[in-house]
Amino acid sequence: MMSGCEGIRESLPVCTIGGKTENFTLPDQRIGTYSPPMEPSYYYGLGGGCLIGLGSLVALIATGKIPGISGIFGRLLRPAKNDTAWRLVFLLGLILGALNLFRTVEFAALYRIPEGRSLIVYAIAGLLVGFGTRIGRGCTSGHGVCGIGFGFKESIVATLVFMVAGFLTVFLFKLATAA
Amino acid sequence: MKTLFLVFIAGALIGAGLALSGMTDPTRVVDFLDITGNWDPTLAFVMGGAILVFGGGRIALRCCFNVPTFDSDPISKSIVIGSAIFGIGWGLGGFCPGPALANLGELRTEALVFVPTMAIGMFLAQRIFKVDQ
Numbered sequence: 240m241m242s243g244c245e246g247i248r249e250s251l252p253v254c255t256i257g258g259k260t261e262n263f264t265l266p267d268q269r270i271g272t273y274s275p276p277m278e279p280s281y282y283y284g285l286g287g288g289c290l291i292g293l294g295s296l297v298a299l300i301a302t303g304k305i306p307g308i309s310g311i312f313g314r315l316l317r318p319a320k321n322d323t324a325w326r327l328v329f330l331l332g333l334i335l336g337a338l339n340l341f342r343t344v345e346f347a348a349l350y351r352i353p354e355g356r357s358l359i360v361y362a363i364a365g366l367l368v369g370f371g372t373r374i375g376r377g378c379t380s381g382h383g384v385c386g387i388g389f390g391f392k393e394s395i396v397a398t399l400v401f402m403v404a405g406f407l408t409v410f411l412f413k414l415a416t417a418a
Numbered sequence: 419m420k421t422l423f424l425v426f427i428a429g430a431l432i433g434a435g436l437a438l439s440g441m442t443d444p445t446r447v448v449d450f451l452d453i454t455g456n457w458d459p460t461l462a463f464v465m466g467g468a469i470l471v472f473g474g475g476r477i478a479l480r481c482c483f484n485v486p487t488f489d490s491d492p493i494s495k496s497i498v499i500g501s502a503i504f505g506i507g508w509g510l511g512g513f514c515p516g517p518a519l520a521n522l523g524e525l526r527t528e529a530l531v532f533v534p535t536m537a538i539g540m541f542l543a544q545r546i547f548k549v550d551q
Contacts, residue, residue, distance in 0.1 A: 286435075302425065304486075325421060333432055337434065337524075351445035356510070368532075376491075388472035
């Protein structure tokens, strides 16, 4: 990854981090070599990730079940007795918790649709995600966070598989839309 | 009642975390998966933080709470195939279930399309392959 600064633009150093070029304000307006340690989004990611881990921990202790989001949502479609209310309350909390951040934190409010993704693409993506997470018994949260947090080998395999499938899909989608 | 309260707090923490971490922004997720392009590693920090807190917490909290344990499942063909199908959908839209649901509150069109078709996909998997019995 490239990281460093050269030149000035509008009297600020121009820095290239991870291939992105941005202006940076230095505390003393010094011009020269400057390597910011991390992109701001990494801190948001780490902080948000810790909240996700904490919430998953609370749900684990409260319900005694592995709190994977695809499972919590999916099992609403096959309701067992006395097993629906907590799932709805969890999803309500998830939606309101996110909405609160969208309205208060500028970074959280970012919402950009990637190039070439129509609503038809989203409809197909939804089908595949729904189908795949139930056959595969977990998603990014159930396998990627909770399963790996438990050290389950099948969750490590599942996470590697959906990541590689995601890498390939994005690569092929780029090729297909560029053509 | 206590369970419902705790589950609400858990959901709110996870929803807030998904939004704060930028995972509700489909482009940030797709940029993580775009390893041959303008790669954005933010998602790795999200997963790292979440795994550390969850994995560390479930061990540390054994002192004072009844933290359940589970047996590991065998690596089955269905886990591999299902995860591959999920990964394809993830790469197409940049949505996994949590972020898609989290975007519903803002009534974002893509989430309003994605969540119902996700439910249909889950329903089909449950009916055809008898999962979630």
